[in-house]
Each structure stands twice: as structure tokens, then as C-alpha cells.
Amino acid sequence: MRHSGIYILLFVSLALPLRAQTVADYAGEFLELGVGARSLALGGAGAAISEDATAGYWNPAGLNVLKFPMVTAMHETRFDGTVQYDYAAFALPMNAVSSAAISVLHIGVNNILDTRNALVDLNNNGQLDPGEYLDYTKVSSFSNFDWVAMLSYAKAVDSTLSWGVNAKLIYRRLDLETTGSGLGFDLAARYKPTDALTLAAIAQDITTTLLSYTTGTKELVSPTLKLGGAYEWNITSDGNHRIMPTADIDLRFENRGQDAQLYAGPISADFHEGIEYQFKNLFAIRGGYNDMQMWSVGAGVTISKLHIDYAYLGANAQDQLGSTHRISISFLLDNPKWKRSGE
Numbered sequence: 001m002r003h004s005g006i007y008i009l010l011f012v013s014l015a016l017p018l019r020a021q022t023v024a025d026y027a028g029e030f031l032e033l034g035v036g037a038r039s040l041a042l043g044g045a046g047a048a049i050s051e052d053a054t055a056g057y058w059n060p061a062g063l064n065v066l067k068f069p070m071v072t073a074m075h076e077t078r079f080d081g082t083v084q085y086d087y088a089a090f091a092l093p094m095n096a097v098s099s100a101a102i103s104v105l106h107i108g109v110n111n112i113l114d115t116r117n118a119l120v121d122l123n124n125n126g127q128l129d130p131g132e133y134l135d136y137t138k139v140s141s142f143s144n145f146d147w148v149a150m151l152s153y154a155k156a157v158d159s160t161l162s163w164g165v166n167a168k169l170i171y172r173r174l175d176l177e178t179t180g181s182g183l184g185f186d187l188a189a190r191y192k193p194t195d196a197l198t199l200a201a202i203a204q205d206i207t208t209t210l211l212s213y214t215t216g217t218k219e220l221v222s223p224t225l226k227l228g229g230a231y232e233w234n235i236t237s238d239g240n241h242r243i244m245p246t247a248d249i250d251l252r253f254e255n256r257g258q259d260a261q262l263y264a265g266p267i268s269a270d271f272h273e274g275i276e277y278q279f280k281n282l283f284a285i286r287g288g289y290n291d292m293q294m295w296s297v298g299a300g301v302t303i304s305k306l307h308i309d310y311a312y313l314g315a316n317a318q319d320q321l322g323s324t325h326r327i328s329i330s331f332l333l334d335n336p337k338w339k340r341s342g343e
Helices: 005-011 037-041 060-065 316-321
Strands: 070-078 083-093 098-114 140-156 161-173 179-191 197-204 209-213 218-221 224-231 241-252 262-264 267-279 283-289 295-303 306-313 324-332
Touching: 037 283, 037 295, 037 306, 037 324, 060 083, 060 098, 060 140, 060 161, 060 179, 161 209, 179 218
Parallel strands: none
Antiparallel strands: 070 083, 070 324, 083 098, 098 140, 140 161, 161 179, 179 197, 179 209, 197 224, 209 218, 224 241, 241 267, 262 267, 267 283, 283 295, 295 306, 306 324
16 A cells, blocks of 8 residues: 555655755655546546547547547545645547547645744754744745646547547746646547446656756656556346446556555556446436545536536545545537548
């Protein structure tokens, strides 16, 4: 199990200058928070099931399932409203065999108090000693944030196989003096040998993403191999009632050791599992369990061209992190003039 402190470090700015390093475990953890309430209600198992605009994040090869353009958005707050997490995406079928999408993620913390210049340090030792105090007129505040833009492209090889690629542009601000940027790439595939079975594979940060900071620190986000599968089972012959189990496995190569669910040497594996019940294409209920030992439940409803999904993430083994609620809304631009050519 990963240490809960890792998540705090993702959002709270460092008060001291970063020390230079070349490789850092969890350097890309802020990229793994997930998007879309449907996949998150399924324990974060989104590799094989994402067939809408969220596929730009989970598996760009899934974008080729869309017949019409789609916009989607999600909002979440964490730690009693301290952390704001927002996501939006737009996906566009380009022609009979290819699609594109742009996705934007923002994670931010506002009004972080900076007391570094407020200490009345009589003996100049940098510590708050008896007789010393903070001059609150010198306390300032700042915000820190992460911005990620993903440009996605997908192309069909045939009716069963598609491939996709992501280019990720990253900008981070840790405090007023420390910013960082990076560029990374993902390569993905989606294979559907039958109407019921879907398999997926995504090589995230395949070239090893470099994050370079103004302090001179350089962090490397190590590649992750994500494998996924989903099976859709019709409970009734008319197809009105369906159950779909799904699962993802994340294979990493950065010596996570006991912080992972399974490991052998530098290689580790973490799992995401979920199950969904669908009534026609109108309503769904979901449940899941993720690699952080957090269970999740959720539901979704479709009203004409509008899709609304909700996910509740419990905090079982890590209750100090608190539970979270996520709502995502998607709108399908279902107009004949925008329909994918060849459909």
C-alpha cells in the first residue's frame, strides 16, 4: 500500500528548495488521479471500457468507438475543499478510421500560507525558540497547481483493432519561485475480438517523461504498462439487462516494493477491479475496488444526448484521506452533419 503522505505532497507546496535528483518514485502520481465518474466508480479500471471522450485519458485507442463529437467535464474537491481537481475534454471523429481529442486537467490548492519571512528569529538559528514569535503582518499566501494538456489521436487498423497515441504537456507551480514543465507520450491499443470481450494495453510515459524545475531539479516519470479487460454479458436475451466485469493491472518498473500490491525486484503490479449493471442504455449502477484499497460505488443516467455519472470513493484503509465525490457530465453532439463518415 502506498503511503498516504505521498498524496499530501502532490498538493501542498514544498516550503524548502527541492534537492536535485534524476529519478523519483511517484514523480507522475498527480497524473494518475483518474477522470470520469464512470471509470472511477469501477475502481479506476478504465483501459478497456472507455469509449467516449474520457478515452483520451484512459486509452486513446478507444476514441474510435465514438460516432459523434463529445464534450465531457468533471469536478472534485478533496481534503474538505482544500484541493480542487477539474477535468474537461473534447473528442472528434475525423473520418471513417481516425479520431482526435484534447483533454485538460487542473489540480490546485489556493491560499497556502507562507511563514518563511514571518519568524522573529532573535538568535538566527532558523527555529522558533522560546521568546521568539511569528510576525503575522509578514505572513503571505500563494497557490500551487498542476496543468496537464493531452492531445490524442486514434486510428483503426480493422473492425477489431485500433491504436492510439497521447502527447502530454505538463506545467507545475510548486511555489512562487518554483515551477516545472515536461512533455510525455503514451502509446495504446484496443482489441475487440468479439462483441462481448474487449482487451486493452497502454504504455504510459513510454519515452520516460522528464519534469524539469526552475531549481535545477529534474524528475523522471518512469513508464507504466497498463493492461485491461472487460466482458459484457447479456442477462436477458433482449439485451436490456447487462452486466460487465472489468479489471486493469498497472505494471511499473521503479522499485515500489512493498508500496505495491505485488512486486518482484524493481517490477510491481497494482490492480483495479469493477462491475457494472446496465439497464438498456438508460441507467447503470457500479462498484469497484482500486490499488489504494479504496472501494467505490456509483451510478449513471442517460437523458437524450446528456450523460451524467456519479462516483463515491470510500477511504477504507486510508481514512485520513477522507472520502470523495465525483460528478462528470458528458454531452454527445448527436447531429447527422457531425456523424463519423462511413457510419
